[in-house]
Amino acid sequence: MVSSRLPRLPRLPSLSRLHEVALDLAALVWPTACVACGADDRDCCTDCRARLRELPEMPTRELDGVACLVRGAYAGPLRAVLVAFKHDGRVGFCRLLADELRAPLLQAIRLASTHAHGPSSAPIVVPMPSRPRGERKRGYRHLDQLIAAALRVPRAPALRVRALRTTSGRVGQVGLRASERERNARRIAVRSSVRRLLRGRSVVLVDDIITTGASMRAGREALEQAGANVVAMVALCIAERRDATEDPAKSRMKF
Numbered sequence: 001m002v003s004s005r006l007p008r009l010p011r012l013p014s015l016s017r018l019h020e021v022a023l024d025l026a027a028l029v030w031p032t033a034c035v036a037c038g039a040d041d042r043d044c045c046t047d048c049r050a051r052l053r054e055l056p057e058m059p060t061r062e063l064d065g066v067a068c069l070v071r072g073a074y075a076g077p078l079r080a081v082l083v084a085f086k087h088d089g090r091v092g093f094c095r096l097l098a099d100e101l102r103a104p105l106l107q108a109i110r111l112a113s114t115h116a117h118g119p120s121s122a123p124i125v126v127p128m129p130s131r132p133r134g135e136r137k138r139g140y141r142h143l144d145q146l147i148a149a150a151l152r153v154p155r156a157p158a159l160r161v162r163a164l165r166t167t168s169g170r171v172g173q174v175g176l177r178a179s180e181r182e183r184n185a186r187r188i189a190v191r192s193s194v195r196r197l198l199r200g201r202s203v204v205l206v207d208d209i210i211t212t213g214a215s216m217r218a219g220r221e222a223l224e225q226a227g228a229n230v231v232a233m234v235a236l237c238i239a240e241r242r243d244a245t246e247d248p249a250k251s252r253m254k255f
């Protein structure tokens with residue numbers, strides 16, 4: 001009599017285990033260290049990835065009456081991975097950061113959809129612009145890449161439009177005093193080629209880091225002057241400025 005029992009097959013390693021083995025082998029050829037904690041052999045180690053995923057959800061803020069959704073504080077692994085992606089050419093971190101941007105971005109798009117009228121007027125997602133010099137140096141538009149990757153799965157009913165540009169004289173915001181920041185932030189304009197598209201549309205404005213909100217405020221003003229309705233703002237991180245936290249009047253960001 002032939003047994004109907006099939007021979008027991010050797011247990012195959014799981015895909016995640018195979019992935020770990022592949023990373024171990026890669027680390028032998030290209031030694032690396034975790035960008036956030038310095039642990040050996042991983043560009044961002046398992047613990048730091050877990051810390052990223054487990055960041056608590058932030059309450060929705062308001063910036064001049066507009067909902068402002070943020071993933072987390074500009075600190076820890078979120079900060080380390082963003083700095084590496086933005087300033088060190090570590091483009092491989094795009095997906096990791098996009099996974100963190102996705103939830104607040106989709107929430108903002110849902111909010112904007114309730115203000116949109118009809119399927120032909122799906123919300124428009126607008127990235128805050130970088131200075132052309134920064135983009136040339138970097139070689140890629142980091143925020144556009146992040147937004148595109150965040151919206152790839154699942155495909156969100158929103159249009160991505162690079163509607164804003166910086167105008168001449170704009171410098172980096174880091175290191176400027178509050179008054180200089182406001183003045184510098186206003187050097188943003190709407191591209192003339194998209195003015196007609198923006199008229200009457202609901203917009204979600206996105207940036208990587210929000211500090212005092214001066215840039216977002218300037219972006220919103222420019223978009224609304226072109227006839228758009230900025231319904232929500234989204235940022236991957238929020239960096240609290242010491243002078244803003246000591247004097248709340250210097251920041252109009254609130255919970």
Ligand SMILES: [Zn+2]
Binds near residue numbers: 034044046047
């Ligand atoms: Zn780590």
